[in-house]
Amino acid sequence: MDSRMVTDPLADVRVLRIGDRLAGRTLTRLLTDQGARATVVDLDDPDARAKAIAACAGCDIVVDAGAIGRADAAGLGFDDLAPVRPGLIYCSLPVFPPAPADVAPGAGGASAGRVSAGTVSAGTVSAGTVSAGTVSAGTVSAGTVSAGGVPVDDDIAIAAELGLNFVAGREPRDEELPVGSSFGAFLAAGYVMAALLRVRRDPSGQRIVVPLAAATLTTVARRLIRAADPALVDPVAGPRLPIASRYACSDGCFVQSGGAYSRFVETFVDVIGRPEWRPEAVQALLGLPTAADEAAWRGRLDAVFLERTADEWERAINDAGGSCTRCRTRAEWLAEPHARESGIVVDDGTSIRAGRAVRVFEAAPDGGSPAPRDGGAAQRGDGVAQRGDGVAQRGDTVAEHGDGVAVARNGGGLGDSGSPLRGVVVVDLSIVLAGPTCGRALGDLGADVIKVDDPHRPISPYGWLEVNRGKRSILVDLRRDEGREVLWRMLSGADVLLENYRHGKLDQLGFGFADVARACPGIVYASLNAFDVGGPWAARPGWEHNAQAATGMQLALGGWGPGRPPDQVTYPLNDFGTGLLGAYGILLALRRRDATGAAQFVAGSLARTATFISSPLFEEQAADRAASSVRWLRCPDGYVGVLHSVSGRAASEGGALDGDLIRDAADVAGRAASREEAAERLRASGFGCVVVRGSAELPDRPWVRDSGLVVEWEHPRWGALRQSRARGWATGFEPSPSYPAHDPGQDTSVLLAEHGYDDVDIRRLVESGAVASVPLFEMWSVA
Structure with a gap:
């Protein structure tokens, strides 16, 4: 069947970027990759104000990417530009959230801006009551943190503050990945799209503030x-079969093995020629008595993997349906055929760059599959099919709205209240982290998210609690006819189907895009998997660690052990990043669906996200980060980082920190009683400095505590619960207040009743096993 792609879903959108910080560049790229046209104004240009005002008259979105306060000082803040362009969306990307007076620049790297008295106080932020008109220009600035008068790279400051580059017992490492800038841009892209949905009904201007650190909390939320209750422990944290780990092979290369479920373990032991290990290995996947048992298993697997080369293991295990990825360098990944054929990497003959962070396809008039076909539609340079002139018309089940406001398939208007997605129904079939994070982000914007899970799949309790807050839950066995009928009924009134299985897996159950698009005209179908659609690896299973291994992240982070083996980023940045990008893609698709009525297909993947996050390291921006190295100094209670080439002392004495300056800094730090004292002394001596913190400190940090980024609530079954909540602020809408994650299947009966089942039907479905409910902390023991 033919396929079409929406090549430019934001072709009608104009963007003005002011300044050049990486977060702002990344947000602008996310928009321009989808067809928006951008104008960039350099704040160092003497005519910057005149040029910006002229450009603003025809733009829809302003991205403030300047250093602290520069746009406001230049007369280019929101209050300056909003009168020029009615309905203007103005997005600022400060490093840290608005904070009370006890958090000041240089005090541990805390604040990059202020909300002045009478605008948004600490109390109103934490209560989540930022209302329209309360965030004024000139109070929240987007810029680089200042440490004692010395500018500190945004991403270094965030990595240190959130402990991204720190593992207990090890010296911190330089964080080369622009994690803070990336996550700030990812979350901001969703907020900007939400604002675009609202602006059709409410033409007043909107101010959006997305602090990079607040967005990056997503990565360490678990x-x-x-x-x-101390008895509620997470079983995943204990000793287990070390199948998801890195192993040296006979050729000196490494592989990242994978397998979160018993069938992958069974496949693995067959491929390695040890079928007799099967019962013991499957049981070990659920947990082992001691760390010594885990070490014994690791010794066994060390010996096994030395029997073949890394490429041989990758081929053999994947051909059998298992999961194994050779640890590649970035250069190898950029040349990998799958990366090119899937459009994750684009080589236009003059440069190599990352492809779009997320792709939006439009269904052909016959409801055809959106996946690129060999010999099918014409191909663009990024490996995706171009859209033709014809588009499918809105089906009868899609409500029309005369004023062009985006509408839900069930007739509710998008953006008709404080929540941009009120009235939008999302059926979330996804598992683990990436997909559920996407669903949670949509729920935060007001969507009604229905989480559908397999009653036989083990669930990590703390992972579930983190990514499934704000959702209703039902357990449905899709292997049964009755279970599939339940899902079809839910899809009949849904706007979005979200899944993150291997590409093609749901087709086997009759719920592929083509099937759903034919039955549910106008639906948005989002697929977020490990290795994307298209390319030879499309059907491969994989997880966070496999994406890191394939794209060069693990080898780039090696160096803590002998022989520089690959190492893993210790937090699932690609899972969480893919979730946020998936939400952005769904918002793009909802806006497009409103214009054409056609079903939309959103495609993202862990490998695509990993490549996009890493892109500043192999694209033209690499030079911007070359001077951002740090020397870590030990203090009695942890570490501080002294920045090499941005230190005031280094600048005044001829460039980067040399041996004498490092000794001076180490002497200052060594005489301090704490990290805070060391940082204060170093800054007073003219050194650029950051304090390295652990995640346990974050809930009590003023910028977290006073900005409502940690919530405490009473779970109806499990009692008092604390968790973080990444967010931004907007004058045009307020994120949903949310609620703690329901137990798996907790809403089964209510949801069935809402979809036309009576008490007799519900009892029959429960007795047949087609639907179920199971207390969360019992799910891990489900076979």
Whole structure:
């Protein structure tokens, strides 16, 4: 069947970027990759104000990417530009959230801006009551943190503050990945799209503030979950079969093995020629008695992987349906045929760049599959099919709205209240982290998210609590006819189907895009998997660690052990990043669906996200980060980082920190009683400095505590619960207040009743096993 792609879903959108910080560049790229046209104004240009005002008259979105306060000082803040362009969306990307007076620049790297008295106070931020008109220009500035008068790279400051570059027992490492800038841009892209949905009904201007650190809390959120009941431990944290780990092979290369479920373990032991290990290995996947047992298994697997080369293991295990990825360098990944054929990497003959962070396809008039076909539609340079002139018309089940406001398939208007997605129904079939994070982000914007899970799949309790807040839950066995009928009924009134299985997996159950698009005209179908659609690896299973291994992240982070083996980023940045990008893609698709009525297909992947996050390291921006190295100094209670070439002392004495300056800094740090004292002394001596923190400190940090980024609530079954909540602020809408994650299947009966089942039907479905409910902390033991 033919396929079409929406090549430019934002072709009608104009963007003005002011300044050049990486977060702002990344946000602008996310928009321009989808067809928006951008004008860039350099704040160092003497005519910057005149040029910006002229450009603003025809633009829809302003991205403030300047250093602290520069746009406001230049007369280019929101209050200056909003009168020029009615309906203007103005997005600022400060490093840290608005904070009370006890958090000042240089005090541990905390604040990059201020909300002045009478605008948004600490109390109103934490209560989540930022209302229209309360965020004024000139109070929240987007810029680089200042440490004692010395500018600090945004991403270095965030990595140190959130402990991204720190593992207990090891010296911190330089964080080369622009994680803070990336996550700030990812979350901001969703907020900007939400504002675009609202602006059709409410033409007043909107101010959006997305602090980079607040967005990046997403990456460490699981570490911040705490249940008051000490008996509620997370079984995943204990000793287990080390199948998802890195192993040296006979050729000196490494592989990242994978397998979160018993069928992958069974496949693995067959491929390695040890079928007799099967019962013991499957049981070990659920947990082992001691760390010594895990070490014994690791010794066994060390010996096994030395029997073949890394390429041989990758081929053999994947051909059998298992999961194994050779640890590649970035250069190898950029040349990998799959990366090119899937459009994750684009080579136009003059440069190599990352492809779009997320792709939006439009269904052909016959409801055809959106996946690129060999010999099918014409191909663009990024490996995706071009859209033709014809588009499918809105089906009868899609409500029309005369004024062009985006509408839900069930007739509710998008953006007709404080929540941009009120009235939008999302059926979330996804598992683990990436897909559920996407669903959670949509729920934060007001969507009604229905989480559908397999009653036989083990669930990590703390992972579930983190990514499934704000959703209703039902357990449905899609292997049964009755279970599939339940899902079809839910899809009949849904706007979005979200899944993150291997490409093609749901087709086997009759719920592929083509099937759903024919039955549900106008639906948005989002697929977020490991290795994307298209390309030879499309059907491969994979997880966070496989994406890191394939794209060069693990080898780039090696160096803590002998022989520089690959190492893993210790937090699932690609899972969470793919979730946020998936939400952005769905918002793009909803806007497009409103214009054409056609079903939309959103495609993202862990490998695509990993490549996009890493792109500043192999594209033209690499030079911008070359001078951002740090020397780590030990203090009695942890570490501080002294920045090499941005230190005031280094600049005044001829460039980067040399041996004498490092000794001076180490002497200052060594005489301090704490990290805070060391940082204060170093800054007073003219050194650029950051304090390295652990995740346990974050809930009590003023910028987290006073900005409502940690919530404490009473779970109806499990009692007091604390968790973080990444967010931004907007004058045109307020994120949903949310609620703690329901237990798996907790809403089964209610949801069935909403979809036309009576008490007799519900009892029959429960007795047949087609639907179920299971207390969360019992799910891990489900076979």
